[in-house]
Amino acid sequence: MKVLGKKIRERRKEKKLSQIGLAxxxxxxxxxxxIENKNRCESLDVFSSICSKLGLSVFECLEETYEQEIDRILTNVEYLCEQVRHREAYELIYQYNLEGKFISQTTKIKFLYYRGLTSLLGKSKYEEAKKYLSQGVNIEKQLNIYNILSMNAIGILYQLQENWQQAKVYNEKAYKMVLDFPDDELPAIACKLFYNLAKYYSAVRDYERSIFLCDEGIRLSKKEHTIFGLDVLLYEKAYNEFYLYGTTESYKFAYYFSEFANREGMKKFLEKEFKKYNIELERQVYYYHSTCY
Incomplete structure (x- = not known):
């Protein structure tokens, strides 16, 4: 197995041990x-004993595999995308290529999704984005949430190009896929998928379906104990209920949540909406709820 020989050598010298003393x-x-010069050790038991003698963890002394490196990069890319910093995420991920690499299907699908998404939203490279997203969609042996996100992202691509006919095809497929996905296996990132689909159906004035998707996203965020993206789900639900029923209660709730969660951008946006639609906030009601445990 491949190990970090340099780390072993540095710790050995810190402890003032010779190679003979360590052995x-x-x-x-x-x-x-x-181990120190060729970064190789054929016995895990031997390597574990050496690490223990040096006060090191085995895992921190094993050389990172390419897949582990990709997983680490994808964690950073995912974070940047959550912060709407898609250009930075693109600059980080585009340097990597999976061609000829032994990578699990799960990691590959996730990589292709973010490679395509950052090409689309970070660089507006539509053809490049479609190439990677389509590859992710076509890996069907092990369906996971990133297959569905890739399908949805192609729909978003066509929305940005105002090709609503093709946007409908891919968003409808993503909608069916997420409904067929095992409910107890949906990860927190599926909240993003529910929001994207809700936004699409709102754009085509299918307000009831949009509300349903928002409710599914809100329910999932509660189950996963996360509030990330909850502000936009609450807003999208409020917008659709206002257009469908003329009600404003969800608008007010979305505002109170954005204030509580310090979502200043959403809060200011909602304040503009309130002026536009003559919606008045009930500050005393909000004070009561905000001071309750």
Missing amino acids: EGICTQATVSK
């Missing part, structure tokens, strides 16, 4: 030399 009772001096 004593564990292995030969030649084995320690191979």
Whole structure:
């Protein structure tokens, strides 16, 4: 197995041990030399004993595999996308290529989704985005949430191009896929999918379906104990209920939540909406709710 020989050597010297001293009772001096100079150790038991003697964890001394590196990069990319920093995310991910690499299907689908999404929203490279997203959609052996997000992202691509006929095709497919997905296996990021689909159906004036999707996203955020993206789900629900029923209660709730969660951008946007539609806030009601435990 591949190990971080440099880390072993540095800790050994910190402890003022020779290679022979480190090897004593564990292995030969030649084995320690191979670890430090060639970054190889054929026995996990031996390597575990060496790490223990040096006060190190085995896991922090194993060389990162390419898939582990990709997983780490994807965590950073996902965070940047959540912050709507798609251009930065693109600059981080575009340097990587999975061609010829042994990568699990799950990681590959996730990579293709973010590679396509950042090309679309970070660089407006429509053809490049479609290429990667389509690859993710076509991996059907192991369906996961990123297949569905890729399908939805192609729909968003066509929306941005104002090709509503094709946008309908891909959003309808994503809608069916998420409804067929096992409810107890939906991860928190599916809240983003529910919002994207709700926004699409709102744009085509299918307000009832949009409200249903918002409710599904809100329910999932509660189950997963997350408030990320909850402000936009609450707003989208309020917008659709206002257009469908003429009610304003959800608008007010969305505002109170944005104030509570310090979503200043959403709060200011809602204040403009209130002026536009002559909606008045009930400040005393809000004060009561905000001071209750």
